[in-house]
Amino acid sequence: MEDLCPALNLPEQLLILLREHPEGCSEYQLIQQLKRRHSTHIPNLPLTDKLVLFRTHFLVFNALYLLRDRLREQASGHLEINPLSIRLQPYAAGCTGLSEQDALREYYLELSNLKETDEDDVERLLASFWTRMQGSDEKRAALELFELDRCAQPLTLAVIKQRYRQLVGLHHPDRGGSTQRLQSINLAMEILQRYYR
DSSP states (O other), X not given: OOOXXXXXXXXXXXXXXXXXXXXXXXXXXXXXXXXXXXXXXXXXXXXXXXXXXXXXXXXXXXXXXXXXXHHHHTTSOEEEOOSSOBEEEOOOGGGGGGGTTOHHHHHHHOTHHHHTOXXXXXXXXXXXXXXXXXXXXXXXXXXXHTXXXXXXXXXXXXXXXXHXXXXXXXXXXXXTOOHHHHHHHHHHHHHHHHHOO
């Protein structure tokens, strides 16, 4: 496995990885590939720190949306983007309208969202999740925590369980993760199992 050329920007490095995996891969798998191949474009730190995890996630999604825009402009491909499956597809003219009103795209392409988000903001996002969990929005809050609230593919219990395993792997205290975050993940899984049987 060769290192990724440091002269390439992050979207170009991601394009190489996605071409090597035509079946697609998850965000977590892409991050692990970037780290294994010594990409200098993401933090080379453990993902157990909430702020490092947020920043790594933001940088990857920023690069994915930049890559999707570039592929569309060149009419050379289409990129499906969601945390569970990021996949390079052949270009289809009908894909262009899908990204025009994409709120996530707008969020990730605005670099001030990366620069201005600090550890307290990440904590507030988690606290907001708990508030919604205690209200009537438990299903939506659980899907947001799993980052499946805007998932393009049909949601099934198998898809949810796959994402659950990824999140547990990232946040388990035995791997340096947070007990509080793991409890949130477990609670969200319990809720989603009630809705997706």
